[in-house]
Amino acid sequence: MALGAWAQRVDETLTRFGRRPEYLLQMLIALQEHENWLPPEALTTLAAALDLPRARVEGVVGFYSFLHAEPVGQYRLLFSDNIIDRMCGSEALMARLCHSLWLAPGQVSEDGLVSVDVTSCTGLGDQGPAMLVNGRAIAALNEDRIDIICELIRQKLALDAWPVELFQFEKNIHQRDALLSCTALPGDALRAAIAVGRDAWLSQMQASRLRGRGGAGFTTAVKWLACRNAPATEKIVVCNADEGEPGTFKDRVLLDAHADLVFEGMTLAAWAVGARRGFLYLRGEYLNLRPALEATLARRRAEGWLGASIGGVAGFDFDIEIHLGAGAYVCGEETALLESLEGKRGTPRIRPPFPVTHGYLGLPTVVNNVETLAKCCLIALHGGAAFAATGTAQSAGTKLLSVSGDCARPGIYEFPFGVTVRQVLDACGASDTLAVQVGGAAGITLAPYEFGRRVAFEDVPTAGAFMVFNDTRDMFEVAHNFVRFFAHESCGFCTPCRVGTSLLAGTLDKLAEGKGSPADLLEIEDLDRLLKQASHCGLGSAAPNPVIDGLQKFRPAYERHLMHADFSPAFDLDGALRRARQITGRDDAGAHLPQQPEASR
Amino acid sequence: MSPSRKLRVATVSLAGCFGCHMSLLDIDEHVFALLDKVELDRSPLTDLKTCGPCDIGLVEGGVCNSENVHVLREFRAQCKTLVAMGACAINGGLPAQRNHLDVGQCLSAVFQSRPGMDTAEVPDDPELPLPLDKVHPIHEVVRVDYFLPGCPPSGEAIWQFISDLLAGRTPRVSYPLLHFD
Numbered sequence: 001m002a003l004g005a006w007a008q009r010v011d012e013t014l015t016r017f018g019r020r021p022e023y024l025l026q027m028l029i030a031l032q033e034h035e036n037w038l039p040p041e042a043l044t045t046l047a048a049a050l051d052l053p054r055a056r057v058e059g060v061v062g063f064y065s066f067l068h069a070e071p072v073g074q075y076r077l078l079f080s081d082n083i084i085d086r087m088c089g090s091e092a093l094m095a096r097l098c099h100s101l102w103l104a105p106g107q108v109s110e111d112g113l114v115s116v117d118v119t120s121c122t123g124l125g126d127q128g129p130a131m132l133v134n135g136r137a138i139a140a141l142n143e144d145r146i147d148i149i150c151e152l153i154r155q156k157l158a159l160d161a162w163p164v165e166l167f168q169f170e171k172n173i174h175q176r177d178a179l180l181s182c183t184a185l186p187g188d189a190l191r192a193a194i195a196v197g198r199d200a201w202l203s204q205m206q207a208s209r210l211r212g213r214g215g216a217g218f219t220t221a222v223k224w225l226a227c228r229n230a231p232a233t234e235k236i237v238v239c240n241a242d243e244g245e246p247g248t249f250k251d252r253v254l255l256d257a258h259a260d261l262v263f264e265g266m267t268l269a270a271w272a273v274g275a276r277r278g279f280l281y282l283r284g285e286y287l288n289l290r291p292a293l294e295a296t297l298a299r300r301r302a303e304g305w306l307g308a309s310i311g312g313v314a315g316f317d318f319d320i321e322i323h324l325g326a327g328a329y330v331c332g333e334e335t336a337l338l339e340s341l342e343g344k345r346g347t348p349r350i351r352p353p354f355p356v357t358h359g360y361l362g363l364p365t366v367v368n369n370v371e372t373l374a375k376c377c378l379i380a381l382h383g384g385a386a387f388a389a390t391g392t393a394q395s396a397g398t399k400l401l402s403v404s405g406d407c408a409r410p411g412i413y414e415f416p417f418g419v420t421v422r423q424v425l426d427a428c429g430a431s432d433t434l435a436v437q438v439g440g441a442a443g444i445t446l447a448p449y450e451f452g453r454r455v456a457f458e459d460v461p462t463a464g465a466f467m468v469f470n471d472t473r474d475m476f477e478v479a480h481n482f483v484r485f486f487a488h489e490s491c492g493f494c495t496p497c498r499v500g501t502s503l504l505a506g507t508l509d510k511l512a513e514g515k516g517s518p519a520d521l522l523e524i525e526d527l528d529r530l531l532k533q534a535s536h537c538g539l540g541s542a543a544p545n546p547v548i549d550g551l552q553k554f555r556p557a558y559e560r561h562l563m564h565a566d567f568s569p570a571f572d573l574d575g576a577l578r579r580a581r582q583i584t585g586r587d588d589a590g591a592h593l594p595q596q597p598e599a600s601r
Numbered sequence: 602m603s604p605s606r607k608l609r610v611a612t613v614s615l616a617g618c619f620g621c622h623m624s625l626l627d628i629d630e631h632v633f634a635l636l637d638k639v640e641l642d643r644s645p646l647t648d649l650k651t652c653g654p655c656d657i658g659l660v661e662g663g664v665c666n667s668e669n670v671h672v673l674r675e676f677r678a679q680c681k682t683l684v685a686m687g688a689c690a691i692n693g694g695l696p697a698q699r700n701h702l703d704v705g706q707c708l709s710a711v712f713q714s715r716p717g718m719d720t721a722e723v724p725d726d727p728e729l730p731l732p733l734d735k736v737h738p739i740h741e742v743v744r745v746d747y748f749l750p751g752c753p754p755s756g757e758a759i760w761q762f763i764s765d766l767l768a769g770r771t772p773r774v775s776y777p778l779l780h781f782d
Contacts, residue, residue, distance in 0.1 A: 517744075519744040566744060567677075567743055567744040569737075569741055569742050570741065571735075571737070571741070573670060573733075573742070575734075576733040576734045576735065577667060577731045577732075577733060577734075578734070579703065579704050579705045579734045580704055580705070580708065580731040580732050580733075580734070581731060582705060583704075583705040583708050583709060583723050584708070584723050584724065584725040584731065585725050586725050586727065586731065588727045590667065590727050590728075590730070590731075591667075591727070591731050592667075593667050593670055597674040597677075597678065
């Protein structure tokens with residue numbers, strides 16, 4: 001590609017995004033659409049035009065898994081590598097695809113046509129295995145679908161010409177409560193909140209005792225009040241739709257089936273705090289949803305529920321734009337998300353100051369989860385007290401659960417808070433259940449004796465993931481999968497997490513290869529402690545959770561991988577002398593090493 | 602253990618530079634207090650060639666060849682408490698800089714390609730230990746109980762560490778003894 005062509009492409013992109021450096025990530029995503037990678041001249045031209053150091057631009061490209069500074073082929077196929085996808089047979093399907101296309105995972109085919117690799121959970125656990133083709137998700141993979149995909153690639157058919165049904169998801173809603181059975185029309189909730197006035201609306205929110213549905217459970221009204229009271233003329237509302245926790249997909253379904261409730265929730269937040277700008281930060285894996293979401297936004301603008309003087313109230317101006325993520329789990333952490341929204345690497349910020357006073361571009365910012373914002377519509381429609389009437393003392397309302405794994409009916413279940421794990425298992429048709437992972441990889445592993453525990457902030461908190469494992473599964477393999485996920489997703493900013501997650505993954509690799517020893521279990525416990533205590537953000541401190549729970553509740557699954565030895569090296573000692581034997585021509589007894597010490601004297 | 606019994610201590614330098622041992626000698630007059638409490642087994646200071654049953658083993662240097670493996674395993678078998686002393690024992694250190702090179706090419710570059718040695722062979726005497734393809738920190742070959750960082754750890758740090766071990770305290774080297782800037 002000639003330099004001139006890239007100069008023109010960069011210029012078009014700059015114009016589209018108003019030449020603002022905070023749109024750097026969005027510009028890079030847009031530029032990559034041309035050739036499925038970002039050549040050096042594109043980065044150089046873009047850096048010069050934005051007056052940014054080239055290293056800054058390259059740093060952003062290097063941070064996000066879905067941005068490529070090297071060619072990855074015309075078709076980039078990424079298999080979702082969550083344990084649930086693996087249980088559905090993703091590995092065999094990936095092998096079939098690679099075999100059929102004559103290439104190895106991680107390799108670009110010699111003709112530069114295609115590459116195949118794995119990626120973190122794509123949020124399709126209820127209809128896996130799933131993959132992304134150039135960022136667009138295909139669910140319900142089976143051998144037939146793999147063969148169809150191979151054929152489409154061989155024909156070099158453009159993605160837009162692929163059969164539409166490949167890119168369609170099921171919603172799989174199996175249990176509806178207040179939110180999923182809400183039939184309000186667009187604007188109903190806003191009309192109600194505008195009618196009672198700003199202050200009364202905030203009082204309703206306080207009365208509702210609504211807590212954040214993204215996992216941390218912070219009280220929403222407290223967040224909104226702090227943002228409203230922060231001294232600044234411009235405020236921001238952000239909807240966190242970077243649902244990256246393995247096994248979670250309830251936000252995908254909400255955005256698919258109830259996008260109006262989500263956008264209306266954002267507008268209700270704007271009404272409360274006085275914001276004029278809103279962002280939906282959509283994880284890159286949900287690219288398929290974007291056209292419909294843009295259409296919904298356009299319709300809401302046309303209906304007067306976005307834009308200037310919303311609901312006829314002079315000065316109530318608010319609009320929403322969609323920003324895409326690009327494959328970084330850590331961006332689900334709100335301060336990392338704000339960095340990403342500002343076009344930077346998604347490194348979590350040091351708090352305080354909190355986003356409610358210093359958020360997007362330093363402006364007071366409310367960051368709420370998709371489900372939290374949708375729930376605000378119920379509060380506006382029916383009042384805070386009615387909302388607080390369901391659930392438990394500290395967890396008001398209902399919770400959407402993303403159920404996947406070994407059960408008859410994986411999908412979305414809406415239950416009032418306080419539902420027991422066993423009730424959920426019964427509802428989804430699970431039997432012979434060995435364990436349930438609630439809250440995703442960072443969550444908690446429950447053994448059968450705990451199935452009476454309740455999903456609520458008081459007991460088992462969750463952002464929504466509910467992964468079921470039956471008694472044919474190896475809980476060591478489950479934890480191993482999760483730890484590798486954290487090692488891959490560590491942002492690299494702090495040493496305890498960057499190094500600790502890799503060491504932990506390495507130690508579990510050693511166990512998986514049958515080279516573990518009791519000393520390695522002690523090493524694992526040391527690493528768990530280090531990660532918990534010394535990490536900069538929640539990613540590192542949550543990374544050892546599956547192993548901590550696993551060693552406590554499923555210890556024999558780990559012990560099965562131990563050798564009966566005090567310690568055994570992870571590498572092949574005799575093999576390490578092979579090269580020296582070869583070059584010296586020696587093969588005497590002294591030129592060999594036993595893997596274990598000779599019998600003790 | 603009777604209070605009067607002296608603790609037996611062994612020390613060794615594997616793939617190291619003896620800098621940690623030099624630092625051990627830097628404890629100056631504390632050496633008298635030390636010798637009141639310990640007697641040395643295998644150590645470069647005693648020149649004993651094998652290690653008997655010991656309370657503490659201090660290992661300097663990483664594992665670069667088969668002899669290192671044998672010596673390290675002897676230390677692990679004989680010492681109740683094994684300490685990785687210094688950067689090389691903990692991380693491989695300077696010797697591990699060869700890890701990105703092919704050990705076969707290293708040997709032929711040294712013995713066959715240098716001026717004046719172009720007809721020589723790589724030595725194949727069975728007396729010589731063969732080098733491993735990579736230099737490893739000692740905890741990748743045996744279980745290690747404690748780690749004393751530093752390149753080398755200062756005499757003061759070594760003294761504090763050993764004093765803790767002798768007194769039955771979990772060793773804890775304070776921050777000022779660990780940072781070098």
